[in-house]
Amino acid sequence: MIKVQNIVGCKHISLAGDSFKAVDPSTGKHLEGDFEVANEQLVEQALQAAQQAYSIYKNISNTKKAAFLRTIAGEITALGDTLVSRAVSESGLPTARLLGEMGRTAGQLRMFADLVEEGSWVEAVIDTALPERTPLPKPDIRRMYKAIGPVVVFGASNFPLAFSVAGGDTASALASGCPVVVKAHPAHPGTSALVGEAISKAAVKAGMPEGVFSLLHDSGYAVGTALVKHPLTKAVAFTGSYKGGMALVDMARDRKEPIPVFAEMGSINPVVLLPKTLNKQPETLAAKYAASITLGAGQFCTNPGLILAVKSDALNVFIDSLKKAIEVVPSATMLTPGIWQNYQNLSRGVVGEAGLDIIAQSGNVNQELCNQSVATVATVKASDFINNHKLREEIFGPWSLLVIADDVHELEAVVGTLEGQLTTTVMAEREELPAYAGLLDKLADISGRVILNGVPTGVEVCAAMQHGGPFPAASDSRFTSVGTGAIYRFVRPVAWQDWDDSLLPAELQDSNPLGIWRQVNNEWTKA
Incomplete structure (x- = not known):
């Protein structure tokens, strides 16, 4: 039996006021x-x-x-x-x-x-x-x-x-x-x-x-x-x-x-497809990103909502493969009716924007369940993207926009319009990376985490992880x-000046009773 009371100081407290029920988003029915x-x-x-x-x-x-x-x-x-x-x-x-x-x-x-x-x-x-x-x-x-x-x-x-x-x-x-x-x-x-x-x-x-x-x-x-x-x-x-x-x-x-x-x-988590890797494996990249875009109905703050590439024959193959992969993705229940409605409004709201072309949508939508996502991928020319701030706003859900640049300089110009992001990703052959030093530097400036040859969906919980980024991805980068x-x-730093050793926190005492690493007179030591 789930307790419905609030918890104050680890104790359940009963109130006689208003109450509410949870809703199963897949059925629309109230839960116990x-x-x-x-x-x-x-x-x-x-x-x-x-x-x-x-x-x-x-x-x-x-x-x-x-x-x-x-x-x-x-x-x-x-x-x-x-x-x-x-x-x-x-x-x-x-x-x-x-x-x-x-x-x-x-x-x-x-x-x-x-x-x-x-x-x-x-x-x-x-x-x-x-x-x-x-x-x-x-x-x-x-x-x-x-x-x-x-x-x-x-x-x-x-x-x-x-x-x-x-x-x-x-x-x-x-x-x-x-x-x-x-x-x-x-x-x-x-x-x-x-x-x-x-x-x-x-x-x-x-x-x-x-x-x-x-x-x-x-x-x-x-x-x-x-x-x-x-x-x-x-x-x-x-x-x-x-x-x-x-x-x-x-x-x-x-x-x-x-x-x-x-x-x-949240953020739109741009992914840059560099030419050599695109030429080498366009179908593989398309399959990988179709899965990332639609994972969890796209309801990750690290969903790849923006893909950037220079026009080429290989990019055309990528687009065709991505289209086919998205069209067979089944719909999924979104977290709440409000999130579903917001996704509907935002994804439909960009239709008709200058140069934007919807190239693929989920064709397998479960009509028996509520709040079903429809995965959508669109394309736009870099020049149209640069001139339209609306296209740089996050659409929370299984949505991604592919921006097609005429050349590398225009690709860099697109990156120059972007605000702070939780992640940016580069898909590349390692030998081609030195030629894009300026682009990579720009990506690091706007990112909390820069990924090479992976997908942004998935955040490892470890000491080195950075999950945050320049504003507006986070309020404090x-x-x-x-x-x-x-x-x-x-926490905040506190300094003690000229205190007797016995009155100091254990972490700061001469004998180091906790055996921790400390910086003593500019040297790291456990002494």
């Missing part, structure tokens, strides 16, 4: 559960509890924090089919995809547990005193990262597990020492409730302070707005649309105390929302 809508009083309680927990949780040992994160992973894994089947019903995503996502969710929690337990992530820096230095003595200064306080996390629509209640934002915030208040996504409240209860159980088992976690439901925007504006909130994490992300950025900026909003807002680097969104 009347989820209680939180109110401003509950927002206040959740953040007060988080603030109280913060004073304790930030100082809990690395070993105990790591055990907490691993316990969350275990509780989520133990939900098994119960969690996966509910996520399937609420998202329309296939079982195999959500099984993989559950594994990723548990895996990244364990990854952060390992990071916290080892401890060197705080980047301790020690400059010892030089009292005899002239003309002025040098003080003893020691710096490290410390948690900033309660973090508000917004669940994402397209990843009900890995970017939601216990996703990378929550995992990295908890790892940093920050309590978390999650605003559940209204499209999958049952999935959120199950995971929220798992985190609460883990907190109790691991002996964490109650306010370390809260989960609030709302079918609209009131609760999210109240959370962002609340004076105890110290940071916000969001994955979703540009419109939604910028609304949160503006709210946070207008507060008496402005706070950071780490919003990952200096950070990532995937991988261990995500922890640095929720």
Whole structure:
């Protein structure tokens, strides 16, 4: 039985107000559960509890924090089919995809547990005193990262597990020492409730302070707005649309105390097909990109929404092969009726734009299910693309636009019109890359991640991953929302000057009791 109450300080709280139901996007039918809508009083309680927990949780040992994160992973894994089947019903995503996502969710929690337990992530820096230095003595200064306080996390629509209640934002915030208040996504409240209860159980088992976690439901925007504006909130994490992300950025900026909003807002993820590889394998490239465009009904922030190439006979073969591959792709259920409608509006809205030609659409649409995607690929000349800003806007779904340039200079001009992207991709033979140094440099300037001979769909969770990019792909290009680097969104550097060794945090004490890597007088050492 899924609990429909909000969770405040790891406890379920019943309300007598409004409620809402989840909808199966494939059938349009309501699912079990009347989820209680939180109110401003509950927002206040959740953040007060988080603030109280913060004073304790930030100082809990690395070993105990790591055990907490691993316990969350275990509780989520133990939900098994119960969690996966509910996520399937609420998202329309296939079982195999959500099984993989559950594994990723548990895996990244364990990854952060390992990071916290080892401890060197705080980047301790020690400059010892030089009292005899002239003309002025040098003080003893020691710096490290410390948690900033309660973090508000917004669940994402397209990843009900890995970017939601216990996703990378929550995992990295908890790892940093920050309590978390999650605003559940209204499209999958049952999935959120199950995971929220798992985190609460883990907190109790691991002996964490109650306010370390809260989960609030709302079918609209009131609760999210109240959370962002609340004076105890110290940071916000969001994955979703540009419109939604910028609304949160503006709210946070207008507060008496402005706070950071780490919003990952998507991109069109340009793919550049260079001539030699196009000549060598046009059919193979077409098959690879047809699969990437339509994966998960195109509902990835890294969907390849733009393909760039110079006109050639090989490009004509690629186009013909891509057309054939797209036409046989079956339709798929999109995440919500709203996302489906937005895809319909945007994809139809560009029809008739100067020079744009629809070359392929899915021919196998399931008429028995609701909210079915129709994969679409269009072409346009580079000159028309350069003069039309509308063609550079993201269409969230299985849509891609192929821009055909007359030559390499025009290809570079197209890249010069593009805004910040999560990814850019180059498909090339390695020997031809040196001739395109200027183009590659431009791609790196606008990208969070530059891919060679792959597809952008698929984000590896590891220390080196950068999932973010220059605006408008993300609100702050200096950070990532995937991988261990995500922890640095929720900390700030603090320096201690001329303190007695016994009064310093363990990470900064002379004896290095935690055995971490530190920079001591400009040398990295564990001494």
